Amino acid sequence: MNKAVTILEVKDVKKAYGQVEVLHGVTFDIADGQRVALTGPSGSGKSTLLNCLCGIEPIDSGFIKVNGQVFAQSSRRELERVRRESIGYVFQAFHLLPTLTALENIELPGQLIAMPTKERKERARHLLEAVGLSPRARHRPDTLSGGERQRVALARAVMHHPRLILADEPTGSLDSASGKRVLDLLETLSRELSIALLLVTHDLHSTRICERSISIRDGRITG
Amino acid sequence: MNVKPIFHIHLPQAITALLLLATLLPVHATWIEPPLRTEKGYPVPQPDVMPDIPAAHGAHREYAIEWWYWIGHLESPDGREHFGFQSTVFRLAGDPEKAGGKEEGNPLGNRQLFMSHAALTDVRRKTFYHSERIYREGWQAEAEVGRLGLRVGPIRATELPDGTGFRLETNYENDGQLRLELRPTKPLIRFGERGLSRKGADPAAVSWYWTYTRMEAKGALIRNGREIPLQGTVWMDHEISSSQLGSDLEGWDWTCMKLDDGTEVKAYRLRRKDGTSDPWSKVYWIDRDAGVRSVYADQFSWEENSFWTSPETGLSYPTRVTVRATDPRDGRERAYTLRPLVENQEFIGNDGGNPYWEGACEVLNERGEKIGIAYLELAGFGGDLSTRLN
Amino acid sequence: MSEPKTALHLIVTCTLRHWRISWPGYLLLLLIVAVGVGAFNGIRQASRAASANFGLFNEAVSGRSDFLIEARSGAMPASLLAELTGLAGVPDWHLLPVIEGSLTLIDETGEPVQQVRLVGLDLIAVGNLPAFNEQGLSFADDDAEWYQRIGPESGIWITETLAEKSQLARGDQLAFVAGGRRDSVLIAGVLGEPNQGMPDDLIVADLPAVQRILGREGLLDRVEVLLTDRIARVDPKVISGVEQRLKSGLPEALVLRPAEERAAQRASMTEAFRLNLLILSLIAILVGAYLILQALDAAVVRRRNETATLRSLGVSARVLFATSLSEALLIGIIGSFAGIGVGFMLAHGAVHLLADTVNALYFATSAEAIQLTSDDWILGLSLGIAFSFLAGLLPARDAMETPPAQILARGDWSPGFNWLRRPAPALALAGIGLLCLLLPPPTMAGGSKMAIGGFLAAGSWIMAAALLSGQSLVVLAKICRPLGQGPVWRIAISRLGDGSSRHRLAVAGLVVAVGMVTGMLQMVGSFRGTIENWFDVRFQADLYVSERGSSGAGNTNGIVPDIMARLVAAPEVEFADTLYLRKVDAPVGSTQLAGIDFAAWQTRISQIWLKPPGSLQPVEGAQPALISEAFGRRFGVLEGGSVTLQTARGPRAVSPIGVFADYGNEFGTAAIATETWQEWTGGERPINTSLHLVEGSDLNEVRDRLRLEFPGLDIRNGRELRTLALGIFEQTFKVTTALNGIGLTVALAGLLLGLLAIFQESARSWQTLGYLGFPRKQLVLAAGIEGAGIALAAWLSGTLLGLVLGWLLIAVVNVQSFGWTLLWQIPFPALLTFGAALTLVGFVCGVVSGSWWFLKNQK
Structure with missing residues (x-):
């Protein structure tokens, strides 16, 4: 971790859907290993911003740079590569592949970057243990509870040594106990693996694991 | 008149005469008169019939069985090619009441049945070809009455235009053909006592057996587009009967030899089912001027020297034989050893039933010297021939 | 990991595992491919075995x-x-x-x-x-x-x-x-x-x-x-x-x-017949392909989230396309292999039916052993795999366009299928079809012609109709909207009127099946009507006599002349129209030479004359003849001319002076005077005679008496003959009817699956309605109406397509292939019944799929 290095740089990003402007020139950045919370009410543009940050939605104007890669000049294939190699995503709805076991779900990003088999399997097991689910290695998602699923999703998100985790309401579908556990894990993983974190949430309690907080309202950064 | 001295003078003569009679007459000198017809109604060949040539060479439709049989050794003038051949036409009469007349214009008759056997032995290459065909009287087979005119499958035999002999044509596969002109060098021989050749104790088991023992053959073999000129000698049998083998007989071994001294020998052994030879088995000698003498089974032996087993039928044929016979002319024993020129000369018919061995041989004397050529026929080794023929 | 490796990994860990979990559905898919390939292969093998043996019974x-x-x-x-x-x-x-x-x-x-x-x-x-x-x-x-x-x-x-x-x-x-x-x-x-x-x-x-x-x-x-x-x-x-x-x-x-x-001669005689059968059997594969499309698309919809997750993990669209297409190929390969086996069995079932037909129409034959040749393997596999591949292209594209999960989470998303909305491709296809009609039909080995232009036109128009059919849905919804006020009606009609791509797809598939069925119904109906009409005109005699037991073209020995003479001399017989027939070689293939009472045919025997006797001038030196329409078309002498035929006496020329309609054989008939026929052929046996009885005779009494006197002859009155002829006719269309049935069943199964996919895709909307308090029963009813609407729209467009196809089959294909003119008859009652039935089935499909979806998704 080098706090001097900026992992994510967002400058004056604008985005509109048809006539409706959703982002009005958003600017902020995140340093290497830093944990930042992004809060705001529904409809404030959080999700849109996240989509732009992982290269899924194009921006109308402005500048986004992730781990040295500038998005505006990148082709779709390069953006896919960025997603595979540099970014880990945690969804509110977990989004695990239903036909894969917990261990296989975790391994998947490793396979996508052609991690050597031995290293991949070891890392996956290690991560599974780290999130406390070793006994569930061969279980499919439909036999796991919500909290367990999200923990598997966490492990998956860091499998491929990303530089940045984007977490979109990771506890939104969980009860408070599971949610707390997930947040703690998120913090631990970020800290121990030196991965920057952008945590999008509308729950202010969740921001405790972050070092800094940004709020967005009506498509503008307000704090 | 003193009676006693008369007995003294006549008795020794009577005894001598009796003894002479005993040695001269064979055991079966008893004449068995053949019936006029067989049980089935076919006429039986009668004694004292002289073949009326050339009409006799034609078909005798009413009689149950008839065959024309030619065998011979042929060589090319340069001696490099040597062939043996057998061409036989068999005729079987149908319904005894109808067999005599021919249905004109019927391409598929049912009054007569014909069969052809054609075999060719290539001595040099050790190959043997044979074919059998069976046809009803009609478009594919016919035999003229009143002269030789045979057309059965691949075999055609006709009189020569000048009447001096026959033309024999035999077709083989792949456009092959043997074309021969045959002219007898000795008159026609009538085998058997009073012109009837007897084949067993059954009164009807007699045949007219007419043979040209030595015919000069000239012609050619066409094979693979080549014409090979050939010459040699041919033996021709023409046998007519209405019942062949006695029912206790299994088969026969038969040979005809053409000896280098200008004579011929014909020998046959009728084999009984119990393995012994039927007493009606015979050996004939035909001398240079066509004189014929013969002995029955008690005067000759047929020794089987070695066997050949067919890889195809599994039958074992005694193909090397020695015939020892006491020549009645001088009482001396003659021995003739037959040695096949090609081992496999087994003739197998269309349905594989009743195969026989018939092939070109050479004749050796007791010292092992070649004294002539022959054809040897071994029939009935695969089953009961008599049922088939009767 | 390289893209191919990724794709392979996904196939193994995702696709195949889905197969294991939902194996009944996949088994059904494999079965559909197997049936499609099997029907095609089976028909080929059966018709080959039924008609291509050497015909040497010995x-x-x-x-x-x-x-x-x-x-x-x-x-x-x-x-x-x-x-x-x-x-x-x-x-x-x-x-x-x-x-x-x-x-x-x-x-x-x-x-x-x-x-x-x-x-x-x-x-x-x-x-x-x-x-x-x-x-x-x-x-x-x-x-x-x-x-x-x-x-x-x-x-x-x-x-x-x-x-x-x-x-x-x-x-x-x-x-x-x-x-x-x-x-x-x-x-x-x-x-x-x-x-x-x-x-x-x-x-x-x-x-x-x-x-x-x-x-x-x-x-x-x-x-x-x-x-x-x-x-x-x-x-x-x-x-x-x-x-x-x-x-x-x-x-x-x-x-x-x-x-x-x-063998080649015999095969060529039945070439047209067999080719037509084969093309019909392609229906099975075509509709099967449509069904696979539906099913695979439904699978893509079901796995939408999974696909979206993979996208968000950085898996490229290409990999997802390849993975999805591979699934289709796998189904194609496995299903095709199974199809070879199915075809083999089907062939055994069909061969006797076909042999009977060939016997009746062409020549004596008996069913040979069914043989599976390497051609069968190659063709069956290629066809099954190719169609599965084509069917899989659309769903694969669909999968490929799935956005990452983040976008998907927002709401109901559906692929564009924009090309379905644009009329341009459809109109282009329709134009191509018109051009195809101009293609002249090539002549086949046996002398008959292949209506290739007609078949190509049919194919183009079917595809065009499929593409345009979605519009009919929108129009139908607009028309039906004012017919109801309740919420159920509103929901259903609004969904139909939305004209979503998936709805259009569902209609398109059904339109094809409906169109083909309707077209065939017309052709069969027109044929029957034409034959009946022909019968009414042509067969006016009192009694019809033929050889007993001779049921077809291949089996006649001819009637012994003595017997015929005795029959004709019966006191009640006023006039006998006796027919002699002999197959002769023609310039191309073979044809029939008939011997008739030439004068009577021109005067007292009624026919359907396309050109009445005397309207054509015979060519000098040729024998005047009355020819059938098929003869005229085959040898190009409809307007006069001469044709040389090979008879037993050598080549002889015939020249038409009149043309009559004849639906008895497709090789044509040239009828000349009986005496000349006998001279040319050396024959003396007639094959049948039509008796006109003396005025006042009791028809059936005479018939019965003659039957007793001539037990070897078949004697029927006009009505009985008609029944017999129509029976043969029905028989020849049995296979067609069976194939139609298969095609339609497959299409309806496709509708069911299509509806399931529709509901799956709009899961969000259903859920919302549920939250709003809509009773489940009403939602299922709405689903039923939606299904009925799709079916009705399909029937309307399909019938239109079918009418066009019917015209095509009758006016173009039949004329070119067989050389006869049919009266176009539209079986309105049958069509309306069909429409009602289809709508009902659509409704049921909607209800079933709606219920099923609710059962599965709302525990």
Whole structure:
């Protein structure tokens, strides 16, 4: 971790859907290993911003740079590569592949970057243990509870040594106990693996694991 | 008149005469008169019939069985090619009441049945070809009455235009053909006592057996587009009967030899089912001027020297034989050893039933010297021939 | 990981596991491919086995021939055998004269029981044949001498199969009808071993006996040539050498033909028929492909989230495309393999049906063993895989366009399928179709023509209709909207009117099936109507007489002249219109030469005249003839001209003076005066006669009396004949009807799956409605209405398409392929019934899929 290095740089990003402007020139950045919370009410543009940050939605104007890669000049294939190699995503709805076991779900990003088999399997097991689910290695998602699923999703998100985790309401579908556990894990993983974190949430309690907080309202950064 | 001295003078003569009679007459000198017809109604060949040539060479439709049989050794003038051949036409009469007349214009008759056997032995290459065909009287087979005119499958035999002999044509596969002109060098021989050749104790088991023992053959073999000129000698049998083998007989071994001294020998052994030879088995000698003498089974032996087993039928044929016979002319024993020129000369018919061995041989004397050529026929080794023929 | 590796990994860990979890659905998909490929392959194999055998019935006994020696036309006088004696002595071949004909076996009451093929062979010479000996067959009889087993008075030999089936044995008398005569013959023996597999319709006897039984003394059909050396048989040099030798030994009156030529001849005769069948069988695959499309698309919809997750993890769209397409290919490969097996079984079922049809329409045939050739494998697999591939393209594209999960989470997303909305491709296709109509039909080997332009036009228009059909949905919704006010109606109609791509897809598939079914219904209906009309005009006599038991083109021996003379001399008969018929070689293929009462046909016999007698001028030097429409079209003499035919007396020219409609055969008929016909053909047996009775006669009484007097003849009044003819007609369309049924069933199954996919895709909307308090029953009803709407829209567009296809089939395809004009009849009642039924089924499908979806998704 080098706090001097900026992992994510967002400058004056604008985005509109048809006539409706959703982002009005958003600017902020995140340093290497830093944990930042992004809060705001529904409809404030959080999700849109996240989509732009992982290269899924194009921006109308402005500048986004992730781990040295500038998005505006990148082709779709390069953006896919960025997603595979540099970014880990945690969804509110977990989004695990239903036909894969917990261990296989975790391994998947490793396979996508052609991690050597031995290293991949070891890392996956290690991560599974780290999130406390070793006994569930061969279980499919439909036999796991919500909290367990999200923990598997966490492990998956860091499998491929990303530089940045984007977490979109990771506890939104969980009860408070599971949610707390997930947040703690998120913090631990970020800290121990030196991965920057952008945590999008509308729950202010969740921001405790972050070092800094940004709020967005009506498509503008307000704090 | 003193009676006693008369007995003294006549008795020794009577005894001598009796003894002479005993040695001269064979055991079966008893004449068995053949019936006029067989049980089935076919006429039986009668004694004292002289073949009326050339009409006799034609078909005798009413009689149950008839065959024309030619065998011979042929060589090319340069001696490099040597062939043996057998061409036989068999005729079987149908319904005894109808067999005599021919249905004109019927391409598929049912009054007569014909069969052809054609075999060719290539001595040099050790190959043997044979074919059998069976046809009803009609478009594919016919035999003229009143002269030789045979057309059965691949075999055609006709009189020569000048009447001096026959033309024999035999077709083989792949456009092959043997074309021969045959002219007898000795008159026609009538085998058997009073012109009837007897084949067993059954009164009807007699045949007219007419043979040209030595015919000069000239012609050619066409094979693979080549014409090979050939010459040699041919033996021709023409046998007519209405019942062949006695029912206790299994088969026969038969040979005809053409000896280098200008004579011929014909020998046959009728084999009984119990393995012994039927007493009606015979050996004939035909001398240079066509004189014929013969002995029955008690005067000759047929020794089987070695066997050949067919890889195809599994039958074992005694193909090397020695015939020892006491020549009645001088009482001396003659021995003739037959040695096949090609081992496999087994003739197998269309349905594989009743195969026989018939092939070109050479004749050796007791010292092992070649004294002539022959054809040897071994029939009935695969089953009961008599049922088939009767 | 490289993209191919990624794709492979996803196939193994995702696709195949989905298969394992939802295996019934995938099994169904495999089954659909198997049925599609099976129907196509099965029809091919069955029609091949039914019509392409050499037609040499003796082969079961004598083995396969290499050449045939025949007269130039018609039967061969047996006296000609005398001129073959030169060839007879050659051991390179066997010459086997053959005569054959049909017998109808009858029971004690005289009713026909079975038709059999009686074959006459030289029972002695047959013992020379290798095949005969190899099979271990024998005509020997322990109790009879050889000369008692042969000859004109000898008995017949039946196969084990027939003996067992009909409970017959040696020594029984077999009663039969042949050539109009009733008789019986002794069974001399049973041929072959049990379970040897000889055909059950084969009876063998000595040739002279068969000549007597059939009343064809002095005649032969052919002499077969079987080469002795079976190894050399395959060497073309040897074959041609043999051919030369044979030809040089033949007299002028005889010709030599390779045996394959006969098979080719027979195959070419039925080419048009078989081709049409084949194209119909393509329906099964086409609709099957549509079904696979639906199913795979439904799978893509179900796995939308999974796909979106993968996208968000950085898996490229290309990999997802490949993975999805591979699934389709896998289904295609496995299903096609299974389809080969299905086809084999189907062929066994269909072959007898087809053989009966060929028997009825073309020539005597019996079903040969079904054979699976390498061609069948290649074609079946290629077709199944290709169609699965094509069917999988759309869903694969759909999968590829799935956005990452982040976008998906927002709401109902559906792929564009924009091309379905644009009319341009559809109009282009319609234009291409029109152009295709201008293509002239190429002539096939047998002389019939292939309506290639018509088939291509049909294909283009079907696709165009499918593309445009979605619009009909929108229009229908607009029209139906004011018909109801309730929320259920509103919801259903609004969904229909939205014209979503998935709805359009569902309609498109159904439109194709409906269109084809409607088109076929019209063609069959028009055919029937035309034939009925033709009957009413043409068949005006009182009684119709033909040979008993001769049910088709292949089985007539002709009626013995004596019998015919006696019949015609009956006191009640005022006039007899007697028909003589002989197949003759034409410039291309073969045709029928008929002998008729030439004067009567022009005056008192009614026909449907396309060109009345005298409207055409005959060509000088040619025989004036009345020709059928098919004849005119085939040889281009509809407006006059002349055609040279090969008769037994050599080439003869006929020239039309009139053209009549004839739906009896597609090869055409040229009818000339009977005396000339007899002179040209040397024949003397008529095949049927139509009796006009004296005024005041009691029709049925005369019929009954004549039936008693002539038990060997078939005597019917007009109505009975009509029933018989229509029966044959129905039979020929049985296979078509079956294929239609398959196609429609598959299409409806596709509708079901399509609806399921529709509901799955709009899961969000249903859920929302549920939250709003909509009772489930009402939602299911809405689903039902949606289904009914799709079906109705499909029926409307499909019927329109069908009418166009019907016109195409009648006015173009039939005319070009078979050469006859049909009256176009639209079976309105049938079409309306069909529409009602379809709408009902659509409703049921909607209800079922709606209920199913709710069951699965709302626990």
